[in-house]
Amino acid sequence: MSGTASGGRLPLAHPDRLSSEQRALYEEITGGPRAAGPQLFALTDPHGHLNGPFNAMLSSPRLGGALQALGSAIRYSSKLPPRVRESAILAVATVWDCAFERYAHEAVGRAAGLTEDELRALREGVDPGFADPFEHAAWSAVSTLATPGQELDDTWYAAARAALGEAILFELSTLVGYYATLALQLRLFGVPAPDATATDRPNQR
Structure with missing residues (x-):
């Protein structure tokens, strides 16, 4: 899958014009595990500019490196x-409402075995109807964790822990925080999915 990068409000950092710190981060992103195996979404455009949230990480390479x-x-x-x-x-x-995360992870989700009906439900924010109780409990927990103002009382926590365990809850909450951070940065800098039209840009809300 290919696409032309857009940095939105940020200039695209050309790989030939990076500082040493930026170059090290660029190589971590393009040469690390994301670059191994099949390329389900493009890390760079045809000119070598980083797609999506990764171009923004070059603005502050030490913090960007920790984030990536x-x-x-x-x-x-x-x-x-x-x-x-x-x-x-x-x-x-x-x-x-993050267009880039949908662009990238619907492709990865298909490769992981998510069906088109399940992807559509996830896109629409409705119950995807997972038959596996563990998968359904994880989706339910993430939907609660990701939505501001949801009550995480002792009853909710006890049910989530019984279904998923503490380690999985920790990992899911970390995932929610990380991808919410990327979505916020993509919105802040107005970065769309590759080849997306202006109407596909994240909502400014």
């Missing part, structure tokens, strides 16, 4: 099964 390392750990080092991880990311994308 957290994202890499969530994607490649967590205990979350791929379908659970991708449905959780897409649930966050729906809450934040």
Whole structure:
């Protein structure tokens, strides 16, 4: 899958004009685990500019490096099964109306086995009807965690812990925070999905 990057309100950082710190981060992103295996969404455009949230990370490479390392750990080092991880990311994308996260993770979700009906439900923010109780409990927990103002009382927590366990709840809450951060930054800098039209830009709300 290819696409032309847009930095939105930020200039696109050309790989030939990076500082040493920016170059190190650029190589971590383009040469790390995200670049291994099939390319389900484009990390760079044909000119080498970073797509999506990664171009913004170059603005502050030390903090950006820590942020991308957290994202890499969530994607490649967590205990979350791929379908659970991708449905959780897409649930966050729906809450934040984030075009880039939908663009990237619907592609990854398909590869992880999410059906078109499940992807449509996740896009619309409705129950995807997962038959697996663990998958459904994870989606329900993420939908609550990602939505501002939801009550996380002791009864809710006890049910979530019984269904998922403490380690998975920790990982899901970390995922929600990370992808909400990316969605906020994409909105702040007005970055659309590659090749998206102006109407696909995240809502300014």
